[in-house]
Amino acid sequence: MTPTLPPHFLHSIRRALGASSVEVVESLQELWSGYGHILRVRLGGMQDSGSSTAIAKYVRFPDRTRHPRGWHSSRSHERKLRSYHVESVWYRDWAARCGDECRVARLLLHEAHEDEVLILLEDLDAADFPARVRSIQPDQLRACLGWLAHFHATFMGAKPEGLWETGTYWHLATRPDELDALRDLPLKEAAPRLDALLRGGRYQTLVHGDAKLANFCFSPQGTAPSRVAAVDFQYVGGGCGMKDLAYFLGSCLDEAECERREGELLDLYFDVLRSALALQPDLDAESVEREWRALFPVAWTDFHRFLKGWSPGHWKIHSYSERVAREVLSGL
Numbered sequence: 001m002t003p004t005l006p007p008h009f010l011h012s013i014r015r016a017l018g019a020s021s022v023e024v025v026e027s028l029q030e031l032w033s034g035y036g037h038i039l040r041v042r043l044g045g046m047q048d049s050g051s052s053t054a055i056a057k058y059v060r061f062p063d064r065t066r067h068p069r070g071w072h073s074s075r076s077h078e079r080k081l082r083s084y085h086v087e088s089v090w091y092r093d094w095a096a097r098c099g100d101e102c103r104v105a106r107l108l109l110h111e112a113h114e115d116e117v118l119i120l121l122e123d124l125d126a127a128d129f130p131a132r133v134r135s136i137q138p139d140q141l142r143a144c145l146g147w148l149a150h151f152h153a154t155f156m157g158a159k160p161e162g163l164w165e166t167g168t169y170w171h172l173a174t175r176p177d178e179l180d181a182l183r184d185l186p187l188k189e190a191a192p193r194l195d196a197l198l199r200g201g202r203y204q205t206l207v208h209g210d211a212k213l214a215n216f217c218f219s220p221q222g223t224a225p226s227r228v229a230a231v232d233f234q235y236v237g238g239g240c241g242m243k244d245l246a247y248f249l250g251s252c253l254d255e256a257e258c259e260r261r262e263g264e265l266l267d268l269y270f271d272v273l274r275s276a277l278a279l280q281p282d283l284d285a286e287s288v289e290r291e292w293r294a295l296f297p298v299a300w301t302d303f304h305r306f307l308k309g310w311s312p313g314h315w316k317i318h319s320y321s322e323r324v325a326r327e328v329l330s331g332l
Contacts, residue, residue, distance in 0.1 A: 002027050003037045005058055009111065009118045013041070013054075016109045016120075020045030028055070035080060036060050036116075040123065051126040054108055057119040059084050079174055082164075083234035084117050089162035090233040091119060094206075101150035101276070103129070103229035124217045129229045131218035136252045143228040144216055144248060145269045148208070151230075152241035153276035155206035156283060164237025166199060167209040168247070170306035178309035187305050190329050194302045198240045201295060203288045209235030211244040212251035242292050242299035245269055250303065255318035266296065301328040 004024045005013075013022045021044035029038040036059040043052050061081065091107035098104045105127075109120035124130075133140060160167070172179065172195040182188045208215075210232055219227040249258065249265060270289050277285040304321045307314050 003039060003058075005039065005041070005056060005118070006116070008113075009056075009058070012111050012118070013043070013056075013109060013120060017043060017054075018046065019043040024056075025053075031057075031059065033076075033080070034062055035084075041120075051123050053123040053126055055105070055121045055123050057087075057117075057121065059117040059119075061115045075174075075177065083169075084119075086163050086236060087232075087234045088112070088117065088119055090236050091121070093162055094236075095233075097154060098151070099154070102147050102154060103227070104233075105229065105231065124229050124231070127229070128219055129217040129227070131221050133213065133218060136213060137226070139224065139226040140216075140218055140228070141252070141265070142268060143218070143226040144213075145245075145265065146272045147216070147228050147230060148211060148241070148244050148248060149269050149272035150276050151208065152205045152244070153273055153280070156203065156277070156280065156288075158206055158238075160206060160236075160238040163206070164209065164235060167207040167235055167237025167239045168243050168303075169210055169235040170303055170310075171195075172302075172305075175306055175309075178306055180309070182305065182309035183312070184305075184308050186329055187301075187308065187325060190332055191302075191305050193332055194298055194305065194328070197298050198243065198295060198302060201240050201291055203240070203291055204238055205241050206236060207239040207241060207244045208233065209237060209239075209244070211248045213248070214251070240292065240295050240299060241273075242296045243302070246296060246300040247303055250300070250316055250321075255320040258318075258320040266293065297324050297328050301325045 002024060010022045013019065023042045023044070024039050025042045026040040027037050028040060031037060039056045039058060041054050041056050043054060046052055088110050092110055095104050095107060105124050106122040107119070108122060109118065111118045166173065172191055179188060179191055208230060211230070215230055215232045217229045217231060253261065274285045274289065277283050277288060300321065301324055304317070304325050307316055
């Protein structure tokens, strides 16, 4: 049975968009730990040239939660509550600053009550970003690296007002349970230093915070060049852009590809970043690149730290990550 929206939210959508009817036509995804659903809705009788569909992120906070890997705590619940508030602020106050080079969905409506939230967004499928991939093609990989570089350039130096002070869902201060569970003692002891290096860099920007392959929407297969848009901004906040880059590459490359292509892909990212930063003459793009290249392995190791505490058998815990972590720790 397809989930639906409460009548008061359906009424709000009709009123805000001038639709004669609103119908839930598809459930796209259940939110993590049963916090709600992402739904596609059909909008009837639209008077303007807008799309006849939209995406509704409907969040209802449960009394008890279920977590796929067994992490249940009031801390986890509070983190999720905060994440949906942050995402609302992102779309309301920040997203309009993103150009076509770091495309995101437009906010159509936001409404919140005591225990539920509605974020109604532009349907990116209808905006010509219908493709989702599990195995990335070279032109799609370049498009994602370009998206990240333009995103980081756009928000370089921004103060993350209303967002996470430090972005990413694995930030050390928000993950004490996973740190407690970490059995790699040298990595555990180094965790505060890794975090301090990333937070203490001169060049801070906004990070997407969950920039995995699954959160990118692509133009139709076969179109060239590939275009891309990003979704899921629950953990957007301040930070070093290398946190996004390391996490993204780890989400779509196996260990052999990481070893073989690290230098090539860093070069591709920084080529775009330098070009984008040229529009900001007060910034020294070469200085940004020097600092961030040095922090890339630190960012990789920081996520590796989280992953080994959260899910010790995860496929991303491989020889490349272990080597990078050893080298970083030996240099501290």
